[in-house]
Amino acid sequence: MAIQKRKAKFNRRSPIAAAIVLAAGLLLSGGGYAIASSAVAAEAAPNAADIAEGHKLFLANCASCHGKNAEGTQNAPSLIGVGAASVDFQVSTGRMPGAASGPQLEVKPVQFNASQTAKMAAYVASLAPGPAIPDASLIAANGDSTRGGELFRINCAMCHNAAGAGGALTQGKYAPNLMGANPKEIYEALITGPQNMPVFNDANLTPADKNDVITYLMFLESNPSPGGNELGNLGPVVEGLFVWLAVLGGIIGITVWLGAKSN
Amino acid sequence: MSTASNTQKKGGFLAGTANYLDERVGVAGILKEFGRKVFPDHWSFMLGEVALYSFLVLLLSGTFLTFWFQPSMAVVEYNGVFAPLKGAEMSIAYASTLDISFEVRGGLLMRQVHHWSALLFVAAAGLHMLRVFFTGAFRKPREINWVVGFALFVLGMAAGFTGYSLPDDLLSGNGLRIIDGMIKGLPVIGAYTSSLLFGGEFPGETIVARLYGLHILLVPALILIFIVIHLFMVVIHKHTHYSGPGRTDSNVVGYPLMPVYVAKAGGFFFLVFGVIMLVAATFTINPVWNYGGYDPSPVSAGTQPDWYIGFLDGALRLAPSHLEVVDAFGFTWAFNILLPMIVGVGLLAVVAVYPFIEGWVTGDKREHHVLDRPRNAPVRTAIGAAGVTFYAVLWAGASTDLIATNFKTSLNQVLTTMQISLFVLPVLAFWITKRACLALQRKDREIVLHGRESGRIVRLPHGEYVEVHEPLEEFELYKLVDFKAYQPTLARPNAQGKITIRARIRAGLSRFFFEDRIMPVTGSELEAAQHDHGPAIESQETKALH
Amino acid sequence: MSDSEHDYGTGLAVVTDDVVKNPGIEPHRVRMTDKSVKHENRASRQVTAMFLASIAGSAFAIYAYFAFPITAELLTVRVSTLLLGLGMTLGLFGIGFGAVHWAKTLMPDAEVAEDRHITRGSEEVRARAIEIIKLADSESGFSRRKLIRRSLYGALAFFPLPAIMLFGDLGPNPADTLRHTMWKAGTRLTKDPTGTPIKASDVTVGSVFHVIPEGLSDLSEHKLEEKAKAAVLLVRLNPEDLKEAEDRKSWSYDGIVAYSKICTHVGCPVALYEQHTHHLLCPCHQSTFDVTEACKVIFGPASRPLPQLPIAVDSEGYLIAQSDFTEPVGPSFWERKI
Structure with a gap:
């Protein structure tokens, strides 16, 4: 929650970017990943009991920063109207509860299981209408990858890199690597605009557009580069370093062997 | 001659061929002249070869690519096998690049061979230049060959850049756009030059075809010509060698061209090619399919040039804000673009003329064929280190964003740090390197005069403990003493009795170069030292008192 | 070479006769292969084996060419590239390592000296x-x-001039094209790449739209050239966050502002919008612009703010341009102010 405080100063709390970073972190924390990915809240509409339990969890884990009624404090923004999608994104990727202060929320091991997350989301969603957790049909990744690729390049690649490898923003913030992010996280990030990521509402990218983008990203994810190791997909800088250190380094090794006298 | 060839006819096919060639192109004379030419052997002498071989690989793989690549910017709908681009509108250049990658067996391999060897070509040439610089191999009579080599380095960058832009993908298109922006910033001619280059407004429909012509014809032809001149001069001068026993300015010590050098250098070609092939088979380079065809609206994070243009891109990034003067004399002075260009071009210019500067300062008109050990030219080595540092900061400047994300720091802080580093680090590098060289020279003197510490402690009869120093073998010792020191000069009046500014500058520079210096051990010093130590242990006593 | 033959100044070099004597070339160190037939034979077998391995590698590459064709499946490209490449690598390495090993172990390795001749002619x-x-x-x-x-x-100086002139038709004079874009009064703002017009109500706070002028997709020629100048970024801020100059108050609509996406530094698309800081960052050279203050430069090498596109709303609620940009977009050029 300490992070949330820092965020509040800049009045930002967007979970999208976080979702993306999450992917990388999740790979590291395999256990967390399993929990998070099973956390799809495609359950039936939450009942009052869920909401009540969610409120309890909220009071125990979130209220110290976000306020008892999620109205926000000096340390963290109000959560009224952020919707279930936002809660699900932030919590299921481990970004929330926030830890140490920093330029932006980091992906951490996930602290709540799927049902706990769903209850908290239900509680926050009950406060005011907001973006809901996407239905499975919206994130089926069965769209048009060509169109998705084009939309991705126009709307996303400037921050997240054409191959989804991530990139730098100002003052220590960054757009996370998208490889490893699941369709639900991507969708939630698009509709909630986590941290400094803009919101892509349905007038901007229609649900079909979003599905296309997800389709494209899932294609990248499931098709490793036909050229071999991707070197992080970070572009010419890494290629240049590689040529100096590995290629030229290896060749110098050969020249030393070549010039050494045989015994 | 004819009788000789008649008797040799019995020698079979080889002799027959040799005879045939000799009688038509005089191959015997060529072999007699060059067949046993001596080449010194040292690993650092092969860096230029690496560049040469990369160039050959570039010619081979590049020719392969031309059979499929179509340098046209006409728009087509892609209908190849790469699913996420199916149906997309793109230029023929980009579509044919995708086809090479996905529909020609070995096409992607050759694309990767071509691109990796391009990066390697410039890298190896750069490292070769550093070797030549730090060993003083550019001194008389090789100053002109230094300039030729420099031209090759610049041509290598030109070849690389024109090639980088051909696939017409998002990355190369944005690269071209940056070039367009830089050109537009030139005073007076900017907008016209841009329009001429692109055939109108950016991006136009001709730039890929124009760059293609340069990339596959003009630039490689120039590189080839300069390589021939470069190697021709190596033959004229014969290769330098490192100082060592038996090596002098009037001989060359090494292995004969035939057979040893041919086998080693020939084998080395296959090894360099093999390394390139191995890397191309296993590591992706420039995955153009990720970027999509060029569209002026999108851009990818991490849009950077290939490494050898990085220093210019870095210079652009490091320029401080608000440098541009909009209204001087009614014109726009884009100093935020001009200043980085001046820095980049200026750095290259200093590299090109350095041999002449040093030659003027030392006034040394002798031929040099024995190389300097870098420590024996402390100021030159320090200048080199400062230059390398300056270049490296500019280069790193081109990846501020990646540094920030990978080391979890702020982009803004990284950039500010680089701006300061650009001025501070070279000075620091100069100072540290110079001091280190002088210290190493002192150490050499110590070792030559007093031998090497053996780690063996001996107790003398009167109870004192001393460490035994083992004298060096004379062959090893000679490496450490075979160099010439220089001393600074004063500004002297000329024939008219005037001290010219030129003379003052030269005197100042000579002081800068040679004020701090360590003289090589002289014959008499060595003799005195050896006499001191004597053969027996008791003489260690005097030595231990040092 | 003898230095005495010519007057070669030594300059500032300290020349003395009191030098350590050059001991001459080191004696040759005998290799195992020189003195042991067993070692020699082994080295010879090794070299042969490497050459044979090379043949095997090349043969494998040919086999892989046919055995692993590429299809519409992306993975086959990967496999083909890898196996062809590895086969050829072995083919090259076999020759390379074999030849060098041969030279190092079986060819004479005694160093020889050859005289140099001074470069200057006699x-x-x-x-x-x-x-x-x-x-x-x-x-x-x-x-x-x-x-x-x-x-x-004179003739030599003049003869290349016509050739230089011939390059004149490489491109037209830049004329006024740098100063104008497709935007004009009434042009609707549409989404890139679909060309769908945008309603003011679609643009919610915190969202960002990548915009092209209506009709761009219909252009039959110079589509990319027009797009390269006309690309716009549309964002909505809380109106109280906007610090607008008096003369530009009418250029925005209810907190919605539109700015040229083309960097005033060297022309990259400036598109990284941070919704809470309202900063726009260029990914190429990190120039940063503050959307709340007319996109003035707050960091990086750019000097000028991004040009603003004055916008309004038409009767159907769609966003339209009030006019073209009031200044040239993109990088600076010499005649920009004239």
Whole structure:
């Protein structure tokens, strides 16, 4: 929650970017990943009991920063109207509860299981209408990858890199690597605009557009580069370093062997 | 001659061929002249070869690519096998690049061979230049060959850049756009030059075809010509060698061209090619399919040039804000673009003329064929280190964003740090390197005069403990003493009795170069030292008192 | 080479006769393969084995070419590239390592010395060279016949000029095209790449739209050139966050502002919008613009703010341009202010 405080100063709390970073972190924390990915809240509409339990969890884990009624404090923004999608994104990727202060929320091991997350989301969603957790049909990744690729390049690649490898923003913030992010996280990030990521509402990218983008990203994810190791997909800088250190380094090794006298 | 060839006819096919060639192109004379030419052997002498071989690989793989690549910017709908681009509108250049990658067996391999060897070509040439610089191999009579080599380095960058832009993908298109922006910033001619280059407004429909012509014809032809001149001069001068026993300015010590050098250098070609092939088979380079065809609206994070243009891109990034003067004399002075260009071009210019500067300062008109050990030219080595540092900061400047994300720091802080580093680090590098060289020279003197510490402690009869120093073998010792020191000069009046500014500058520079210096051990010093130590242990006593 | 033969200044070098004596080339160190037939035979077998491995590698590459064709499945490209490449690598390495191993172990490795000759020609040669030049000069009258010589210089100076002129048609004069874009009064703002018009109500706070002028997709030519100038970024801020100059108050609509996406530095698309800081970052050279303050430069090498596109809303609620940009978009050029 300490992070949330820092965020509040800049009045930002967007979970999208976080979702993306999450992917990388999740790979590291395999256990967390399993929990998070099973956390799809495609359950039936939450009942009052869920909401009540969610409120309890909220009071125990979130209220110290976000306020008892999620109205926000000096340390963290109000959560009224952020919707279930936002809660699900932030919590299921481990970004929330926030830890140490920093330029932006980091992906951490996930602290709540799927049902706990769903209850908290239900509680926050009950406060005011907001973006809901996407239905499975919206994130089926069965769209048009060509169109998705084009939309991705126009709307996303400037921050997240054409191959989804991530990139730098100002003052220590960054757009996370998208490889490893699941369709639900991507969708939630698009509709909630986590941290400094803009919101892509349905007038901007229609649900079909979003599905296309997800389709494209899932294609990248499931098709490793036909050229071999991707070197992080970070572009010419890494290629240049590689040529100096590995290629030229290896060749110098050969020249030393070549010039050494045989015994 | 004819009788000789008649008797040799019995020698079979080889002799027959040799005879045939000799009688038509005089191959015997060529072999007699060059067949046993001596080449010194040292690993650092092969860096230029690496560049040469990369160039050959570039010619081979590049020719392969031309059979499929179509340098046209006409728009087509892609209908190849790469699913996420199916149906997309793109230029023929980009579509044919995708086809090479996905529909020609070995096409992607050759694309990767071509691109990796391009990066390697410039890298190896750069490292070769550093070797030549730090060993003083550019001194008389090789100053002109230094300039030729420099031209090759610049041509290598030109070849690389024109090639980088051909696939017409998002990355190369944005690269071209940056070039367009830089050109537009030139005073007076900017907008016209841009329009001429692109055939109108950016991006136009001709730039890929124009760059293609340069990339596959003009630039490689120039590189080839300069390589021939470069190697021709190596033959004229014969290769330098490192100082060592038996090596002098009037001989060359090494292995004969035939057979040893041919086998080693020939084998080395296959090894360099093999390394390139191995890397191309296993590591992706420039995955153009990720970027999509060029569209002026999108851009990818991490849009950077290939490494050898990085220093210019870095210079652009490091320029401080608000440098541009909009209204001087009614014109726009884009100093935020001009200043980085001046820095980049200026750095290259200093590299090109350095041999002449040093030659003027030392006034040394002798031929040099024995190389300097870098420590024996402390100021030159320090200048080199400062230059390398300056270049490296500019280069790193081109990846501020990646540094920030990978080391979890702020982009803004990284950039500010680089701006300061650009001025501070070279000075620091100069100072540290110079001091280190002088210290190493002192150490050499110590070792030559007093031998090497053996780690063996001996107790003398009167109870004192001393460490035994083992004298060096004379062959090893000679490496450490075979160099010439220089001393600074004063500004002297000329024939008219005037001290010219030129003379003052030269005197100042000579002081800068040679004020701090360590003289090589002289014959008499060595003799005195050896006499001191004597053969027996008791003489260690005097030595231990040092 | 003997230094005494010519007057070669030593400059600032300290030249002394009191040098350590050069001991001459080190004696040759005998290799195992020189003294042991067993080692020699082994080295010979090794070299042969490497050459044979090379043949195997090349053969494998040919096999892989046919056995692993590429299909519409992306993975087959990967496999083909890898196996072809590895086979050829072995083919190359076998030859390379074999040849070098041969040279190192079985060819003589005693170093030999060869004399160098000074680069400068001997006095006789130089004298003869000068003689030839003088002869050529007197026979042609090159120095003597000033008029011929100078007119030749003139001709040589002039003859490339037509060739330079021929490059004139590489491109038109830039004229006014740099100052205008497709935007004009009433042009609707539409989404890139679909060309769908945008309603003001679609643009919620915190969202960002990548915008092209209506009709761009219908252009039959110069589509990319127009797009390269006309690309716009549309964002909505809380109106109280906007610090607008008096003369620009009418350029925005209810907190919605539109700015050129083309960097005023060297022209990259400036598109990284941070919704909470309201900063726009260029990914190429990190120039940062503050959307709340008319996109002025707050960091990085750019100098000028991004040009703003004055916008309004038409009767149907769609966003339209009030006019073209009021200044040239993109990088600076010399005549920009004229």
